[in-house]
Amino acid sequence: MEDILEPAPVKVPVYDNEGKLLEELEAPDALRVPGEPAVVHDAVRGVLAGRRRGTSDTKTRAEVRGGGRKPWRQKGTGRARTGSIRSPHWTGGGTIFGPQPKDWSIRVPRKVRRLALRQALSSRIADGQLLVLRDLGIREGKSREARTLLEALEVEGNALLVVKNGEADSQPLTERAFRNLRGVRVVRAEDLNAYDVLWGNRLLFTEKAFDHVKGAL
Secondary structure: HHHOOOOOEEEEEEEEEOOOEEEEEOOOOHOOOOOOOOHHHHHHHHHHHHHHOOOOOOOOOOOOOOOOOOOOOOHHHHHOOOOOOOOOOOOOOOOOOOOOOOOOOOOHHHHHHHHHHHHHHHHHHHHOOOOEEOOOOOOOOHHHHHHHHHOOOOOOOEEEEEOOOOOOOHHHHHHHHOOOOOOEEEEEEEHHHHHHHHHHHEEEHHHHHHHHHHHOO
């Protein structure tokens, strides 16, 4: 994450859906912050930990079916005494110290998450990897529309498209157009986090999404 330490430039480019540069927006002061890798690391670790399902489960001897009757009498058989065929040392018995459902989430303070997001966005602006789109040009929700847009913008590698919830561009047509493209994800501006920003090689924002993020930071 060494690139996070680079200073952010002043301008953010705005393109149309044909890859033409329309103007350059002034980057707000909130997106010109020096990087602190430790802060970004904590935020990313919190996101990834929260996505762990934690549903691994093994049955203890109390949960394994059967074994309610003592298999043979305590004495006189010449065999070891035992109380249940579901003891851990029996085939089909319970598991000792096996994995149990667990909540892996880590609490990261809201201020740390916001600062990490600001630093990650500052890094992407500094690298020239963040741009704003005035119009996505998605009319039918077809993959070819999304592919044409990415080709016009010369986007290669992983790309993250950020849209605002409730605007026309964030409706199912857009998500349907991009969902079959490898290495492309669509997220809502309200759900954006530092991990998402660092995941994509290029960040594409709609104007409303960019305005929302600037206001939230």
